[in-house]
Amino acid sequence: MVTNNNILKNVAVYLRISRDKGENVDTLQSHRERLVRLCEERGYTYTIFEEIISGQARMEAREALNSLLDDLEKYDAVVVTAIDRLSRDLEYSIHIFKRLEKAGIPVITPERIYTEQDFTLYAIESTLAHGEYKQIRKRMLQGKRDKALRGEIVASRPPFGYDSILNKDKKRTFVPNEKAETVRKIFNLAINGYGGKSISDITGKPYKSVQNILRNEAYTGTMIYKDIRVEDAFPAIVDKDTFKKADYAMRERFAGDREQRVRTKGKVRTILKDLVYCDNCGRKISFQLKRREVYEDAMVTKKCECGMPGVKEETLLAEFYAQFYWVELHFREEWQKALDTPLEDKRGNIEGQLTEQTKKQEKLNRRLKNAREMRLDGELSKAEFEEIKTESENELIALSSKIAELNDELSTLDTVKLSQGYQEKLRLIGMIKEELNLPKGKGQLNYTKVEPCTNKEEANRLLKLLIDKIYYFRGIQADAFGNEEEVIKLTIAPK
């Protein structure tokens, strides 16, 4: 059916006014002017059909409409002021819509364009009492639900990267198209620590679309309709693991507290941007540019609000480089430990935790139920009840997400997956070493050999993938001999 405005050229304008509703020639004229204006604005050529007759008039009595219907093939569309101008009678409406449908032409009103699918619903809506209409609509929606439950597609449009096709059973389904590659790229970039803005710049998709794509679970092949989820309903573009990782990465960037938001903003002038936190009070330590009088500018950290003194960036970096080897060591050890623990032990451990959490859940539900009864018996005041209710419900929400997490862990429990995770981390470390021009081998570094890093933004992005926080301490400490001296200490917390 033709719905594209650009290819509508020649239209039939149909005007009907009804005597029984007190309309007259003036009404007819004003309707005519409105529709002629619409045609001229949209560049349609038009032929006018008009009559003054009751909306319930028999079909045969409606000469203008009949001659219009007989000549339908000459037109690209029928233009009316409102769709009920065609007919108020259900039987006639259906007859007219069938003719329009067969001719493949839409009905245009000043508000919108009605195509094939709209006709049926409109016919029902316009002729039935409101209550009946609602019933039918409910049944139609129920039909949609049933379809969805069978894993059939009920969405009107496929997501970006998919085409909507009919399969061999004549059921609608989605298949990836050539744009799927862009979708994969977007997920990949998100996992690698790029923010929405950068992803948008790289892929050319608008920022908002990037966000929507990363949130759309349909890309894992999951069909979602309201509260219904059907997995593997059509081919996935990204696997579930990728989706989850991207979701996590983005949530870390966008969601929650202001501090997290601040983390990603601004120009990157140091590779440690947004990574350093006060060891004393936990506040984030920010850097500032300090103009040196003589030759070059230098970065320094600001004094913390709690009083922890600031430090020059170069001193901090030297300490960080000296410590960085430890991060690699940490992941290698963790990996080994994970490999040394038999899978069965791990499974047992997770199952144990699951049982424990489920018990807690049951207990909370019982508590809530008891509180309800006590409230009904007047043993609890409204305020007391509300407090228990809110508290229990919050705990229940936290519990159910914990349980989902554990179940997830259980389902992905295998050595290959586990090793992949650590391999990824170590690969990342390799990349960081390269970016920072650090020596490739293992072991502690001599920072005096370290070349300055050229792409600070890239190094900072990689470091954020690997490191959660770097705790910074500067103060007086006694050494083994009781001599007090000022030390600068960094404690790296890997992700």
Ligand SMILES: [Zn+2]
């Ligand atoms: Zn502090």
